[in-house]
Amino acid sequence: xxxxxxxxxxxxxxxxxxxxxxxxxxxxxxxHAGQTGDFFPHHMDAAxxxxxxxxxxxxxxxxxxxxxxxxTASDINPQAMSYGYDRIRFIKPVFIGDTITVTAEIxxxxxxxxxxxxxxxxxxxxxxxxQHEETVLVLTHLYLTNKRDTTPVH
Amino acid sequence: xxxxxxxxxxxxxxxxxxxxxxxxxxxxxxxHAGQTGDFFPHHMDAAxxxxxxxxxxxxxxxxxxxxxxxxTASDINPQAMSYGYDRIRFIKPVFIGDTITVTAEIxxxxxxxxxxxxxxxxxxxxxxxxQHEETVLVLTHLYLTNKRDTTPVH
Amino acid sequence: xxxxxxxxxxxxxxxxxxxxxxxxxxxxxxxHAGQTGDFFPHHMDAAxxxxxxxxxxxxxxxxxxxxxxxxTASDINPQAMSYGYDRIRFIKPVFIGDTITVTAEIxxxxxxxxxxxxxxxxxxxxxxxxQHEETVLVLTHLYLTNKRDTTPVH
Amino acid sequence: xxxxxxxxxxxxxxxxxxxxxxxxxxxxxxxHAGQTGDFFPHHMDAAxxxxxxxxxxxxxxxxxxxxxxxxTASDINPQAMSYGYDRIRFIKPVFIGDTITVTAEIxxxxxxxxxxxxxxxxxxxxxxxxQHEETVLVLTHLYLTNKRDTTPVH
Amino acid sequence: xxxxxxxxxxxxxxxxxxxxxxxxxxxxxxxHAGQTGDFFPHHMDAAxxxxxxxxxxxxxxxxxxxxxxxxTASDINPQAMSYGYDRIRFIKPVFIGDTITVTAEIxxxxxxxxxxxxxxxxxxxxxxxxQHEETVLVLTHLYLTNKRDTTPVH
Amino acid sequence: xxxxxxxxxxxxxxxxxxxxxxxxxxxxxxxHAGQTGDFFPHHMDAAxxxxxxxxxxxxxxxxxxxxxxxxTASDINPQAMSYGYDRIRFIKPVFIGDTITVTAEIxxxxxxxxxxxxxxxxxxxxxxxxQHEETVLVLTHLYLTNKRDTTPVH
Numbered sequence: 007x008x009x010x011x012x013x014x015x016x017x018x019x020x021x022x023x024x025x026x027x028x029x030x031x032x033x034x035x036x037x038h039a040g041q042t043g044d045f046f047p048h049h050m051d052a053a054x055x056x057x058x059x060x061x062x063x064x065x066x067x068x069x070x071x072x073x074x075x076x077x078t079a080s081d082i083n084p085q086a087m088s089y090g091y092d093r094i095r096f097i098k099p100v101f102i103g104d105t106i107t108v109t110a111e112i113x114x115x116x117x118x119x120x121x122x123x124x125x126x127x128x129x130x131x132x133x134x135x136x137q138h139e140e141t142v143l144v145l146t147h148l149y150l151t152n153k154r155d156t157t158p159v160h
Numbered sequence: 161x162x163x164x165x166x167x168x169x170x171x172x173x174x175x176x177x178x179x180x181x182x183x184x185x186x187x188x189x190x191x192h193a194g195q196t197g198d199f200f201p202h203h204m205d206a207a208x209x210x211x212x213x214x215x216x217x218x219x220x221x222x223x224x225x226x227x228x229x230x231x232t233a234s235d236i237n238p239q240a241m242s243y244g245y246d247r248i249r250f251i252k253p254v255f256i257g258d259t260i261t262v263t264a265e266i267x268x269x270x271x272x273x274x275x276x277x278x279x280x281x282x283x284x285x286x287x288x289x290x291q292h293e294e295t296v297l298v299l300t301h302l303y304l305t306n307k308r309d310t311t312p313v314h
Numbered sequence: 315x316x317x318x319x320x321x322x323x324x325x326x327x328x329x330x331x332x333x334x335x336x337x338x339x340x341x342x343x344x345x346h347a348g349q350t351g352d353f354f355p356h357h358m359d360a361a362x363x364x365x366x367x368x369x370x371x372x373x374x375x376x377x378x379x380x381x382x383x384x385x386t387a388s389d390i391n392p393q394a395m396s397y398g399y400d401r402i403r404f405i406k407p408v409f410i411g412d413t414i415t416v417t418a419e420i421x422x423x424x425x426x427x428x429x430x431x432x433x434x435x436x437x438x439x440x441x442x443x444x445q446h447e448e449t450v451l452v453l454t455h456l457y458l459t460n461k462r463d464t465t466p467v468h
Numbered sequence: 469x470x471x472x473x474x475x476x477x478x479x480x481x482x483x484x485x486x487x488x489x490x491x492x493x494x495x496x497x498x499x500h501a502g503q504t505g506d507f508f509p510h511h512m513d514a515a516x517x518x519x520x521x522x523x524x525x526x527x528x529x530x531x532x533x534x535x536x537x538x539x540t541a542s543d544i545n546p547q548a549m550s551y552g553y554d555r556i557r558f559i560k561p562v563f564i565g566d567t568i569t570v571t572a573e574i575x576x577x578x579x580x581x582x583x584x585x586x587x588x589x590x591x592x593x594x595x596x597x598x599q600h601e602e603t604v605l606v607l608t609h610l611y612l613t614n615k616r617d618t619t620p621v622h
Numbered sequence: 623x624x625x626x627x628x629x630x631x632x633x634x635x636x637x638x639x640x641x642x643x644x645x646x647x648x649x650x651x652x653x654h655a656g657q658t659g660d661f662f663p664h665h666m667d668a669a670x671x672x673x674x675x676x677x678x679x680x681x682x683x684x685x686x687x688x689x690x691x692x693x694t695a696s697d698i699n700p701q702a703m704s705y706g707y708d709r710i711r712f713i714k715p716v717f718i719g720d721t722i723t724v725t726a727e728i729x730x731x732x733x734x735x736x737x738x739x740x741x742x743x744x745x746x747x748x749x750x751x752x753q754h755e756e757t758v759l760v761l762t763h764l765y766l767t768n769k770r771d772t773t774p775v776h
Numbered sequence: 777x778x779x780x781x782x783x784x785x786x787x788x789x790x791x792x793x794x795x796x797x798x799x800x801x802x803x804x805x806x807x808h809a810g811q812t813g814d815f816f817p818h819h820m821d822a823a824x825x826x827x828x829x830x831x832x833x834x835x836x837x838x839x840x841x842x843x844x845x846x847x848t849a850s851d852i853n854p855q856a857m858s859y860g861y862d863r864i865r866f867i868k869p870v871f872i873g874d875t876i877t878v879t880a881e882i883x884x885x886x887x888x889x890x891x892x893x894x895x896x897x898x899x900x901x902x903x904x905x906x907q908h909e910e911t912v913l914v915l916t917h918l919y920l921t922n923k924r925d926t927t928p929v930h
Contacts, residue, residue, distance in 0.1 A: 040502020076196025194656020348810020350538025658846025692812025
């Protein structure tokens with residue numbers, strides 16, 4: 007974890023990075039249920055899940071989302087802060103034992119509506135893939151970012 | 161946790177529900193860092209955070225999002241599944257010791273593009289409020305929902 | 315989780331409710347050992363357990379008890395508080411991967427010894443069943459409950 | 469943790485042991501909520517709890533029970549197994565930061581109803597005390613125990 | 623857990639104690655990654671690990687070290703405090719499902735350099751063995767220990 | 777987390793890196809007790825600790841060691857593996873709320889005894905400092921490292 011200043015101007019459309027893999031374990035699901043209070047049988051009841059179309063327990067959407075975003079948190083950039091996410095889609099279920107990797111690509115840069123000279127939004131498309139190279143989740147992460155030679159965001 | 165069938169047709173625009181409160185603890189943040197691998201000093205370094213504008217550690221965005229969505233997971237509806245989220249915005253930071261409550265309101269119903277006779281999307285606006293009645297996070301939760309007398313979604 | 319006032323007078327003998335299932339995982343056992351400090355080899359040593367009559371690790375009694383009672387915590391009743399449990403019996407071991415469900419039945423109502431006009435005890439028989447429909451644990455949960463039109467318990 | 473054979477005949481009425489102390493932390497409560505699924509505001513909502521008679525969050529009954537029983541799990545006795553508990557009473561609430569200690573005293577020995585020559589029950593009164601020397605919880609732990617020179621319990 | 627005073631003079635070279643076993647679970651590894659922030663694929667990525675010489679995920683060195691030292695923490699000795707460890711060696715990997723046991727032997731006693739009349743170091747060789755009786759980790763634990771009839775260490 | 781090949785030849789004596797900070801929380805201690813089974817009152821009993829010279833609970837040595845080593849796990853180097861640690865010393869206690877940072881410096885390079893043409897040991901001195909710039913722990917981390925143009929270590 008390093009601290010590296012990157013300004014709005016420094017981000018290039020098409021920049022892409024990817025992570026090493028991480029296996030989603032039964033532990034992750036049990037801990038996430040415990041953190042969120044979501045004990046739905048889809049995640050917690052192996053006997054019932056075996057009778058359903060998916061045939062087994064599936065990870066919470068918020069678990070995969072949280073881990074995926076966490077896997078993209080590498081360098082600290084004091085010039086940017088997480089503003090929100092757009093268009094999160096759960097495309098395929100993630101099962102216990104699946105291994106996910108994440109790619110993140112800068113797909114868009116937009117100006118701040120009220121202070122375009124000072125701030126902009128960097129849009130990063132986050133794509134989560136399983137070990138079968140199937141996309142399981144996508145989202146767009148928006149970073150509110152300082153333009154160079156301006157007052158910092160925070 | 162009860163299982164109750166609700167079809168697309170059963171949801172009414174303006175329907176609203178709200179939760180009891182939950183205090184966000186240091187434990188929640190430490191556990192979430194451990195689950196996601198995001199140990200950024202914004203969340204984990206009290207000494208550094210004290211020198212920043214916010215003055216203290218702040219909760220991960222994905223933590224508040226995950227807990228808030230979990231708090232809305234009350235009854236099981238076999239006719240609906242979580243499809244994704246739109247427009248997640250982190251409006252204010254959540255600090256250790258803050259207590260959040262969540263309201264969820266049906267704000268829109270849209271048809272499935274390819275099979276409008278069979279499926280629709282129920283849009284639920286999730287609003288997270290702290291103990292000062294400030295909104296800290298909003299998102300729209302999309303549920304892919306069966307229309308009555310059709311083949312189930314899953 | 316809803317808040318619903320129910321007074322002593324509202325409970326009917328024979329009222330029965332049951333839960334969805336929950337699979338007891340290795341994670342649950344490891345977390346419970348860590349919470350309680352009970353690292354007995356019956357729960358934590360797979361190699362030794364394989365040489366014993368049960369042939370595998372078994373869940374802590376307090377784990378199953380805690381989860382089962384937790385599974386019955388659905389609605390909040392401001393007119394009642396948990397007073398204690400009677401006659402907890404560990405009838406069969408619970409193994410990693412077993413799925414339990416819980417039923418709770420009102421079996422008795424008794425008056426408070428000193429203030430019978432004000433309080434009573436609602437006795438709820440909690441029965442925990444595994445996926446083979448074998449009873450693994452029973453206990454009676456006692457709730458100290460306000461009688462209608464009296465000063466609240468707390 | 470040692471393994472020491474103790475038969476029914478070896479236990480003496482009045483035998484007493486006590487533990488070192490353990491502070492009940494906010495972490496314990498958050499972890500216990502996560503393990504059991506009981507997120508009642510009594511345990512999890514500091515803002516609401518401040519408006520209640522107790523004035524602060526209180527530990528789950530099953531948390532104190534589980535930790536207290538765990539604290540008595542010292543030596544392994546292959547001649548005894550946990551059979552159940554009688555008369556669990558939650559006498560006073562336990563708050564975050566309270567420190568509990570546990571005493572356990574052999575108070576009764578009874579024969580097994582069907583095989584009195586082979587088995588008996590050792591009754592151990594478990595008393596949990598806080599740092600103000602107030603009793604917060606009592607229960608009687610029943611151990612099914614082999615009589616000497618008989619076939620083992622398990 | 624008992625409190626027993628043992629002075630430097632009371633330890634004998636060659637004294638040896640050993641523990642019951644403990645199975646290292648996937649949960650232990652996931653929790654340890656979460657505690658330490660070490661999410662290296664050697665521990666967390668089952669798909670990648672399957673392509674490596676070891677063929678599967680391996681436990682963190684610090685996990686086995688921490689558990690092993692913890693397993694030797696039995697009686698409390700107010701006359702000694704943990705001073706450090708020497709020569710920790712990770713001899714073989716520990717895999718998910720392996721069961722370890724620990725032996726600890728007093729191998730050396732040395733005087734404190736500046737106050738030899740008051741303090742000494744008790745050296746305990748900690749050896750961790752798996753279920754195949756292979757040594758997986760060794761270390762020497764140094765305890766700074768009061769000599770009898772002297773001012774206490776702390 | 778990036779994967780970067782660095783051979784024995786690439787390490788320079790005096791190379792130094794340092795980490796961002798991390799606050800040691802009560803949660804970390806409770807989780808570590810749960811992971812290791814070490815519930816000594818020094819870590820877990822606030823009431824007793826208040827009567828001791830340190831005046832408060834202190835972190836487990838293995839907790840600080842594990843977190844510190846984890847904080848140095850940044851890039852993945854396929855040419856090196858963790859071989860062990862030398863001379864771990866617990867210099868000052870770490871209290872709840874202390875914030876630690878870690879520096880790691882290459883202090884020595886030695887050849888492998890039997891295959892000096894193929895392997896060497898890189899010695900990294902790990903120093904853990906608290907928010908008062910006091911050193912709390914030191915250790916030397918040994919990495920068995922491939923020399924360039926040789927068969928890999930693993």
